[in-house]
Every structure is written in C-alpha cells, then in structure tokens.
Amino acid sequence: MASKEIRQRIEGRIAEGEWGSGTALPSEGALAEEYGVARATVHKALQELARDGLIVTRPGKRAVVTRAHLPRQVRAEGGEGHPGTLEVLGRHLDRALAEGTLRVDALCVTSESLVNALETQLIGVRARRDRLREFHVRLLLCDFAATPTYPRLVVDPADRRPLDRLRRIGANQVDALTNAARTLWTYQLVDSEPVVEVRTVPFPPMAKLYVLNQDEVLEGWYELIEREVEVGGHNQRLLDVAGLSSRLFARRRHPVLDNHIDSQYVDAAQEFFDSWWGQAEPYGVSLERQRK
Template sequence: MSRDQPSATSARAERDRVADALRARIDSGELRPGDSLPTQKALMDEFDVERGVVRKALALLKSEHRLADVGRGSPPTVAEPANHREGASSLTADVELAERLDVAFQATDVTLDVFGLTTETLNSAIAPTLMAIRAGRVAPRSVTCRIMVPSPEAHLALPFLIDDPADPRPLQRLNRLIELHTRAFAHGMQYLGERGLVQELSVEVRGVPLTPTTKLYVLNGTEALTGFYEVVRNSVPAPFSEDHMDIYDVLGLNSHLFRYSAGSDSRGKSDVDFVEHSRTWFASMWETIAKPYLFTSQASTA
C-alpha cells in the first residue's frame, strides 16, 4: 500500500494516535506484561501509517517504560509495571530525570517547575532532550520553565566549614555554583527560542530564603519527582585559593528520585494527591516569598 509522506506535525499526530491506542490496550489489561505486540507490518496496516510512524510510537511507549525489547528484530513485549521491575529504584537522579524529561518533552506544550539547590541534576538530565530538539526528533510548540533555588543573600544552614561554621566561603562557593548551573540551563533553553526550534519559550529563575533538603520536579503538571539531599563531609577548593575546605555539604546528583503520576500510569489516589499537592506547594512559594534571582552581572550593573 502506498502512503504519502506526512509532515512533521501530522507525523507527530499519527504517532500519538498509534501510541494512544496501544497505551489504552496496555492500561486496560487487554495486553498484559510479557505479551507481544503485533508486528510493525500489522500495525502499519491496522492504523494505515508509515513504518516510521509505528517505530516512533513504539519508541515513545518504551520511553514511558510500557514496552521492552523494542528494536531487537521481533515484536516488543509489554513491560512489567515500574513498581515491579527489578532495579527500577537503582537509577541515579540525573538518569531517572533524563528519562522522564524525554517523555515530558514529547508533549506539544511543556511545563517544568523545579525546586532544588543548584540545578546541577537538571542540567545533566536535560542535555539529551536538548540534543533531540536540535536534531528535530522532538518538537514541542511551547516550553515554560520555572526554576526556584536558594536566594544569594540567604544565610543557609548548609554548606558550612566544619572548623568554623561562620566562615562565609562555603556559601560563596555555593552561590557561584547556583549561578553557573542556572545560567547554563537558561542559556541552553534560550538557544532553542533563538533558533526557532520552540515557538514559545519562557524561563524564569527565582530565589527563596530556604535551605533545600529535598528536590522537586513537576513535569507538565501531571508528574512529580522528588528526592532527598544527603549531608556529607566533603573537601572542596576554597574560592580564589589553592587551599581546600572541609565542609558539611549536600549530595544530590547521585541521589534517587521517587516518581508520582497523575496520568494514565498512576498507581492510585496517593499518586494523584502527591502531584496535586506538589503543584500547590510550588505555586504557593513562587507567588509569595520567591523573588527574581539577582545574578552577579545584574548586581554589578544595577
């Protein structure tokens, strides 16, 4: 059967149509864990689409952890639910977040709300998605990012010098890291807007006078990931010096994230409630005590 080559927009719509139908069969139990899907040829005929559309639909379902063995020469199988998979909790924060960002950016309109210490994990995790957008494999119409980090003027509980908790240098170092990572994230996103890869783009960074003990990511308003910062003893370079400082620091990049969904893969009311309360909590902070983050260059020109 001959099929016309679809445009990028219609191809995405066709991909979503195929993925939605297969997703519904999986979620309803019509296709159970371990069951094989129809062959790509059978799916092409059933949905009257090109093979590339079928492959993209299968890749999308794989990124949602609904399919296993995609692209191995035989029809993929339905994966075990996330809470039943061995090793599902062994992913580090940046790897887990990267997988969820990849799924989130498949949406037409993307929203991302983040609360954390430095956004280092976010920067590491977003890199594959940015590359996918630049390559044209992912094409959201709009992206709205709200980033909330500690205010540069706040006196935080951590980090601090073990031998002299009043020493300001650990906090000065932290503020430089916050500025480095938030600027890098903002610049990476702004590049997409400047190149016309995203039609509507908004990135805003605000500071709050709080010491984060957990990190939170709310994706598209339907998914929340949270993780704990661990307090560790660390030896770090002193600012503008060859000396090192022994400090009590916080570790977040290699921590683990807990995922909650209000979407079709939700585990129940507790998941939905957590996502809703995460959204409410973030909005309450953002709209009250969070203030526009004053970067060093802004301060020097004020």
C-alpha cells in the first residue's frame, strides 16, 4: 500500500468525522501496524497532509487535526461543483488570519456557519502557535421577536418553539465564539484582548453577509425550505431558513483603485452593516423581553 493510499484513507476518516479538529491521530507506529505498511510510508502520508494544512506535525509528537474536512452530506449541500458556506468561509478566514489581523462583521440568523468555520481555523492557529495582532468580531443576529416569521411549523405557524430553538442555537454560538476568543488570549496568541460584540435585530435576514478585515465581502442567501427538524422532542415539518448550504460570493477590494467597482462594493457593504449595527439592540435585551 503506497503513501498516497494511506493519505486518502486518513483523509477519508477525518472527513467522516472519526477524527475531528483538535484530535490527535494515532502514532505513526500504530497507523503503520493498522495498515500493514512501513512506518516510513505513514510518515510520508502525514507530511503530505501537513503540507495541505489538514494536520500539524511536530517531532516526537502525534499529528493533530487542524482543519477537519466537511462531512460529505454537508459538502454536497453546496450543489454539484459548488462548495457550501463552511468550506468557502474556511478558505477566506484562513487567508484573513494569515494577514495577522482578523476583523469580522457578520449579519446572519444564528452565526452557526461562521462560528463552526472559525473554530476550525483557530484550532490551526493554536496548533501552529501563530500570533495575531487583533481579533475583533461583531455579530448582528436575529432575536425572532417579530411575528409572524420563519422558521414556522407547517401545521401550526403560531407555535413559537421553532423560533426558540434557533434562539438557543444563536446563544450557543455566541458562547462558543467567546470561549474560542478567550483561548487565544489565554495562550497569548493575540497582542490585544480579543473582542466579541453581539447585537440583535427582530427579524431574520434573507441574506447573510460577512465583511473580513474591511477588505473583503462574502454574501449569500437563505433559502426557505420545508424539512423535518426535532422540535420539543419530536420531529416536526418546518418551513425553515437554510443557511449552511448557501453559496457564498466574494468581492475583494482592489489593491490600488479605491474607485474600482469591487472597492466600492466593499465600502457599501461596510456602510450597510454599520447602519444596522447602530440601530440594533444590545445582545440579551430583546431576548429577555421575548421571554417575559
């Protein structure tokens, strides 16, 4: 069995979720014994995976997964030949982080896509001991205070449980992102204390928007689909807003021309976000109001 086949098998197991981001792989000796090959063959396969940024290797240490591939069913949601939100976000976040500064302004329903993609990238930052000058994320989320809205049950549009479900998902994502940022500070991988700010609007956006380092814009659209989701302990048919499968389109500021259409587009997107950010509710205020 050649190193190429070993690499494909390891890559496949990572893609299937057997070894997630941050997981240490079995030792080279253990993998060599499992696959019935020489240790040198496994070593070569791991070096190739490391060059692709999928794992990090260090002398005398087990390799660590830094960028888990998306599960096949998630990759397929982007459509044939069209990568989904997580894959595209991961690629562009990786480039932004390579600049040493990460500023993200995001308008989205729950930020689940952003947080999942960013957590994977930050695992790589920690594993490689990269250092950032700044880490600042502003999230503009939906608090689902306005009704009627989506998602909604097909048989009972007034049932608020689907809205409560997404509000919980949003809250969990905020907690996860905050913890990831604190970890950067704990490991002294950022020059100034990381900042995560969150505000809310009372309606779900029909499009998602990400502005990276005030230099690049990614945007896509939420699709309204009917699907089965667990609500209140039972599977229910929902008219749901689907964002994980959204195709993202990118515009990057022209390196020289401020009046270039792409530069103007980035500026307009930033102004759009800032206008809504200035009118949004501090995170938690409208959520508390909704519970009363």
